[in-house]
Amino acid sequence: MSMIAAFYGGKAILITGATGFMGKVLMEKLFRTSPDLKVVYILVRPKQGQTLQQRVFQILDSKLFEKVKEVCPNVHEKIRAISADLNQNDFAISKEDMKELLSHTNIIFHCAATVRFDDHLRHAVQLNVTATQQLLLMASQMPKLEAFIHISTAFSNCNLKHIDEVVYPCPVEPKKIIDSMEWLDDAIIDEITPKLIGDWPNTYTYTKALGEVVVQQEGGNLNIAIIRPSIMGATWQEPFPGWVDNLNGPSGLIIAAGKGFLRSIRATPMAVADLIPADTVVNLTLAVGWYTAVHRPKSTLVYHCTSGNLNPCNWGKMGLQVLATFEKIPFERAFRRPNADFTTNNITTHYWNAVSHRAPAIIYDFYLRLTGRKPRMTKLMNRLLRTLSMLEYFVNRSWEWSTYNTEMLMSELSPEDQRVFNFDVRQLNWLEYIENYVLGVKKYLLKEDMAGIPEAKQHLKRLRNIHYLFNTALFLIAWRLLIARSQVARNVWFFIVSFCYKFLSYFRASSTLNV
Numbered sequence: 001m002s003m004i005a006a007f008y009g010g011k012a013i014l015i016t017g018a019t020g021f022m023g024k025v026l027m028e029k030l031f032r033t034s035p036d037l038k039v040v041y042i043l044v045r046p047k048q049g050q051t052l053q054q055r056v057f058q059i060l061d062s063k064l065f066e067k068v069k070e071v072c073p074n075v076h077e078k079i080r081a082i083s084a085d086l087n088q089n090d091f092a093i094s095k096e097d098m099k100e101l102l103s104h105t106n107i108i109f110h111c112a113a114t115v116r117f118d119d120h121l122r123h124a125v126q127l128n129v130t131a132t133q134q135l136l137l138m139a140s141q142m143p144k145l146e147a148f149i150h151i152s153t154a155f156s157n158c159n160l161k162h163i164d165e166v167v168y169p170c171p172v173e174p175k176k177i178i179d180s181m182e183w184l185d186d187a188i189i190d191e192i193t194p195k196l197i198g199d200w201p202n203t204y205t206y207t208k209a210l211g212e213v214v215v216q217q218e219g220g221n222l223n224i225a226i227i228r229p230s231i232m233g234a235t236w237q238e239p240f241p242g243w244v245d246n247l248n249g250p251s252g253l254i255i256a257a258g259k260g261f262l263r264s265i266r267a268t269p270m271a272v273a274d275l276i277p278a279d280t281v282v283n284l285t286l287a288v289g290w291y292t293a294v295h296r297p298k299s300t301l302v303y304h305c306t307s308g309n310l311n312p313c314n315w316g317k318m319g320l321q322v323l324a325t326f327e328k329i330p331f332e333r334a335f336r337r338p339n340a341d342f343t344t345n346n347i348t349t350h351y352w353n354a355v356s357h358r359a360p361a362i363i364y365d366f367y368l369r370l371t372g373r374k375p376r377m378t379k380l381m382n383r384l385l386r387t388l389s390m391l392e393y394f395v396n397r398s399w400e401w402s403t404y405n406t407e408m409l410m411s412e413l414s415p416e417d418q419r420v421f422n423f424d425v426r427q428l429n430w431l432e433y434i435e436n437y438v439l440g441v442k443k444y445l446l447k448e449d450m451a452g453i454p455e456a457k458q459h460l461k462r463l464r465n466i467h468y469l470f471n472t473a474l475f476l477i478a479w480r481l482l483i484a485r486s487q488v489a490r491n492v493w494f495f496i497v498s499f500c501y502k503f504l505s506y507f508r509a510s511s512t513l514n515v
């Protein structure tokens with residue numbers, strides 16, 4: 001019997017960010033392994049014209065929850081969606097809901113965040129810092145609370161090369177930043193943002209670092225733990241391999257490469273690609289929840305959920321495997337044949353951006369205009385290039401994360417828990433994982449049918465022929481222009497023609513003799 005699964009039985013669990021990528025995988029695993037839990041409170045905001053209930057039903061209707069519905073048929077009754085906006089005071093939670101949350105909650109998993117790299121500092125601080133502070137305040141009023149688990153990121157200290165499982169201080173105290181956001185106007189915030197974030201690459205990583213300091217400073221007597229996942233990718237094993245439902249991290253780039261838009265990326269092939277499957281993160285999170293509540297460590301423990309130091313894979317190997325998978329499992333209606341490459345310096349990056357990204361987009365838009373359609377490729381390409389520039393920081397560096405606490409926790413688990421809540425990435429086979437990831441992107445993100453693979457392969461063959469035809473035509477035009485202008489080119493051309501003529505004459509003569 002799993003001790004961790006048993007621990008969550010009968011518990012009231014509060015999850016923020018339950019509608020996000022990690023939140024959904026977390027809820028799924030909780031219900032599948034502890035169907036006897038009491039209730040899961042989720043803080044949800046109405047979105048895109050959908051009510052809370054509609055959002056919950058949409059999540060439960062997805063393939064991710066198919067197994068859950070078998071083991072916990074009344075799952076919808078156990079989810080209690082509470083209307084909340086983490087940008088508002090008291091999260092805009094009604095008095096009755098607040099009372100219920102305060103009096104019943106046993107465990108909190110705080111996953112909500114803005115993960116946009118370039119979010120305005122005011123918004124990033126509000127969600128990643130102030131909301132964390134407010135949640136801690138709420139937690140301090142919960143008499144039955146046993147553990148508060150805060151999800152941060154392994155990149156919250158990406159300004160360092162070696163990162164230990166400790167909370168590092170920030171140059172400016174989070175309280176001062178929170179205060180200043182209240183009275184500074186947007187224009188001034190824009191101006192001071194680069195100075196404030198210093199050597200952090202973006203507002204996301206900076207505010208996640210501030211969030212950790214808030215957790216440490218304002219946690220009071222609560223049992224708190226911080227989890228730092230690296231780049232969260234599709235699921236590895238559970239509930240099935242390859243599940244993914246948003247474009248963050250590598251997923252968007254896999255689509256861009258598979259559809260033939262992404263032709264080159266400025267990345268260091270030997271740099272460590274510190275991906276971590278979402279189900280691994282969730283297994284560690286649930287184990288940490290159990291350990292923090294039961295063992296009550298004296299200080300706030302930080303757990304790194306990374307792969308680089310235990311089972312490293314680099315971007316070069318990952319890129320090759322992604323491309324190899326497209327041969328077997330191509331995406332439908334590709335713009336060009338998938339064939340991307342790594343560049344390593346500014347000049348080649350600019351060159352390939354112009355030749356392989358912008359030029360084909362302009363030509364295609366010209367074709368769309370000619371055929372009376374609305375041009376769209378240049379806009380899409382500009383967005384892709386912007387995204388690439390944001391991700392560049394992370395694919396050209398390697399970090400070392402120590403994992404003492406994570407390894408300590410692993411050794412504390414019973415063999416059964418080590419199996420059910422497996423977060424040992426040493427067992428991960430990268431090639432298999434990446435293949436399943438690409439397949440998952442095709443099935444769950446692009447919603448493409450596997451029956452369309454032969455047609456997709458046919459389409460790629462047509463694109464290849466067009467590519468050869470285009471290149472040959474381009475070569476002939478260039479050559480024609482060259483021999484019109486240069487005596488040397490003309491001499492070379494006459495030499496080649498006369499050589500071919502002589503060769504053919506010799507061949508014809510010798511075949512006549514044989515007869």
Ligand SMILES: CCCCCCCCCCCCCCCCCCCCCCCCCC(=O)SCCNC(=O)CCNC(=O)[C@H](O)C(C)(C)COP(=O)(O)OP(=O)(O)OC[C@H]1O[C@@H](n2cnc3c(N)ncnc32)[C@H](O)[C@@H]1OP(=O)(O)O
Pocket residue numbers: 115116117118153154155230231232247248249250251252253254256257265269315316318319320322323340341342383386387390391394395
């Ligand atoms: C040797 C040979 C080899 C050959 C090789 C060949 C290679 C071939 C294969 C290549 C694969 C292998 C290499 C992979 C490298 C991966 C690096 C990952 C590093 C991640 C580090 C993460 C570290 C931290 C981890 C964390 O801790 S947290 C999570 C990380 N957080 C994020 O990943 C948010 C990023 N995003 C944003 O920050 C915003 O998105 C923003 C970008 C500002 C745009 O912002 P904006 O322009 O305003 O536009 P949006 O409205 O947002 O989007 C506008 C439109 O772009 C779409 N789109 C949003 N995103 C992405 C995205 N990624 N990728 C693509 N598209 C995206 C969106 O769907 C919308 O399309 P539409 O719906 O309009 O059609």
Ligand SMILES: NC(=O)C1=CN([C@@H]2O[C@H](COP(=O)(O)OP(=O)(O)OC[C@H]3O[C@@H](n4cnc5c(N)ncnc54)[C@H](OP(=O)(O)O)[C@@H]3O)[C@@H](O)[C@H]2O)C=CC1
Pocket residue numbers: 016017018019020021022023043044045047084085086087110111112113114115127151152153154208228229230231232233246248249
């Ligand atoms: N994805 C990754 O690669 C990594 C993520 N992390 C961390 O993991 C956690 C989860 O990330 P992930 O699941 O990928 O992120 P998502 O962007 O998929 O999910 C974010 C969640 O936060 C919720 N949220 C955002 N703003 C508000 C708000 N104002 N009020 C209420 N809820 C809000 C979103 O709700 P809604 O659906 O309404 O938008 C959503 O449920 C984050 O803390 C992130 O920093 C750490 C490392 C890597």
